[in-house]
Amino acid sequence: MIEPVRTIISRLREPLRLALAVVVCCMLVDALVYRSGWYAKVAEPDSNMGAVTSMRMLAATEYRQNAHNVLVLGDSRVAEGFSALVASQQQPRLNFINVAIPGSMPRTWWYLLRQFERDGYHPDAVVVGAVYAPRDGTDLANWPLDPGHQLPLLQLSDYPDYLASIHADDMRRQVREFLLLPTLSVQNDLRSLLQAPLQRITKLLEYRPGYLASVPLYPGREEHMPALYLNADGALQSWNDATEAQKHAISSHAAELKTPVPAAITSANRNYQQTWYLKIADWCLQHHVKLIVFPVPRGPYHAIQPVRTEPSAIRTALVNHPAAQVLPDDTFDSLETAGYFFDTLHLNHSGRELLSQQLATQVAAALSTDAP
Amino acid sequence: MLFDTFGYWGFFTLVLVVLACLNNRAGKLALVLLSYVFYAAWDWRFCFLLALSSIANYCFGHWIDSNEGAARKRVVTLAIVFNLCLLGFFKYCNFFVQGFAALFHLPADHLLLNIVLPVGISFFTFEGIAYAVDVYRRQLPAVQSKTDFALFVAFFPHLVAGPIIRPLDFFPQLGNKPALDSNDTRWGLREILKGLIKKIVLANYCAPIADAFFTGHAHGNLTVPAWIGVLAFSLQIYFDFSGYTDIARGCARLLGYRFPANFERPYLSANITEFWRRWHISLSTWLRDYLYISLGGNRISVPRTYLNLLIVMTLGGLWHGASWNFAIWGCYHGTLLCLHRLWQRSLRAASPASEHPWYWPFCVLATFLLVSLGWIPFRADSLGHTLAILQSLPNLAHSREFLAQNWGIWLIPLLSLLWCALDRGRRIQQWLAERASLANAIAAAVLAIYVLQIFAQIDVQIPFVYFQF
Structure with a gap:
């Protein structure tokens, strides 16, 4: 019934030879194009992958070998709300580098940190702007922008752990396909590259260098949110001079804060935060780097922000960690006013200046008093 | 699966x-x-x-x-x-x-x-x-x-x-x-990759446009002009079904079995009779051998031949599904076949030499248009829907905007024509399966895999059209 081994081999030889040759060639192309990091350099600078590359390039230009470098990680709230220039002026001894990526999450920051190490940087401190208690119901482990940020930072050996860290079946299946066939993950980007290659080249050669040069000098946005008249319970009494767009944004923001987050999501997010902040802290400990986690100001209307009832997952995870210092939840509560925000999430120019100065002082204090 | x-x-x-x-x-x-x-x-x-x-x-x-x-x-x-x-x-x-x-x-x-x-x-x-x-x-x-x-x-x-x-x-x-040699393997792999490109890249590109049109929805915030909706379905059904057949034939060949061809570039047919020799060949030959011939074929009388054609095509239409629309589609094709037969007879009587290569492209275009018109009852929900679409066909409004935004709908037929011209008589495909060096065969397969990855419509999951039949 079973054929002799020689017959089996002879029958499978041709299909195997061809299939293997094709697979090896594809893997070779993938290795040269994607896994070498080449494609990430030509990816659309405004895409998620392009943003990661831009931040790596920014770090390369801003990092100073003989200075006390401080890497600042976070999402758009940190990108908009923290000025490395202001902080460095406040504390000339320190060289702050803001590598915050809009839409990124702690998992991205960990992989980015590891990449910075491979790129040859050894900062004195890592500062992370964190949302201590996420309120918008986002499922952090299954954040859809993550693959775009993280795939260019992964190595083959990361794949099993990376897949395991994604909990949603659909997303895990999609990411598995992306890992197996990386072209699929940059499909839209490749199509736009093929459609307008000259435009892409111009963007890479002209727009990106200009953008990278302007990032450290970016002053933040000037506009601010309207001051609202709220009663003691946080209920709205008057819209004041809010525009229609602002009214809509504020209403959505307020509704989001009032909507209870499902217990399962809260619990999963706490686990996620503990896992990834702990990984970041362990990395810092291993590399003798101080980790400082600060709470990003939550929004322009302090009165409507939920009352903090329990310690955040980040504090729980890092409270006794020798490399980490978690700044108190209310550190920047004073910035949670309309005058310091240009929308419901992001600090404006004034808020950015203040946060940068205050944070720089805290970081300097932490570095001078407490070495890991 | x-x-x-x-x-x-x-x-x-x-x-x-x-x-x-x-x-x-x-x-x-x-x-x-x-x-x-x-x-x-x-x-x-x-x-x-x-x-x-x-x-x-x-x-x-x-x-x-x-x-x-x-x-x-x-x-x-x-x-x-x-x-x-x-x-x-x-x-x-x-x-x-x-x-x-x-x-x-x-x-x-x-x-x-x-x-x-x-x-x-x-x-x-x-x-x-x-x-x-x-x-x-x-x-x-x-x-x-x-x-x-x-x-x-x-x-x-x-x-x-x-x-x-x-x-x-x-x-x-x-x-x-069954034995399996290098040619079989290459042939099988070629058909599979070709089929996947037809299905995942080409058919799945056209499907959302056709679906949007036939269900009365907008596609990318634009109303689908009727002629584009019909063209999209013509392309979808061909690439979908012939893609499936290519994959089936490729898989069978890799297992050591050979399936007959089911499509021979049917949209390049110069008349409707030729179209049915090149479209869903396994069904049309089945209908010919087991129904048309059993009914007497063209052996009884001229009127009976036409009647047989109409019966066979109408039943062939109904084979696709239990709906009057399929019967209408079949009857429409039966009528076209009868008309073509009549026309051919009159042409033959008038001038025996009826080969006019210069007008071949017009014949192909005319046949394609007639076949595409036939797809309307095939895809529409009802007779009323079919008539409404037929009435809306002359309305060309929004065509330019739609084509500018969905350039694939004109690029796919153009590239297909270009490919057919280059691969005349399937010489490139034959070369790939039989004579190309291993390096060339591998390079072609790798190229096909990257084309698949770049242009695959991964955000849509569209089942094969013929699964419902």
């Missing part, structure tokens, strides 16, 4: 390895079992139906073979009736009940049976009929091996959407364990 999923390719690799490890007899048995596993992935309950069809047709074959004269005819009639009843019950029951209810003004809701259509039933019942008729006509002795017969019916590459396999083509391949 769809051909365009990773799950299927895992399954196929397993089949390939299992088949290589077993001798011919055990291999065929394993192939039958694995084909049932493949079928069970849709609905395991219908495996019993498949088994029933196989057992019954196997027995009918022996019964036909052991009888002579009128008894032989009675048994083959019984075999055909059995297969038609099977098809009729699952596919047309509700259609007839609705017709009955409408005729006698009865409430149809109480009479309708909620019958789920078993995938591929139209294909395996037609194969059963073909077998019975071939045995009756003594073109083939009744098959002795139960495994061989079960494999003929259930062989997974053609099970759910064809091509309709003819017993005379298939059974002779089962005698010895």
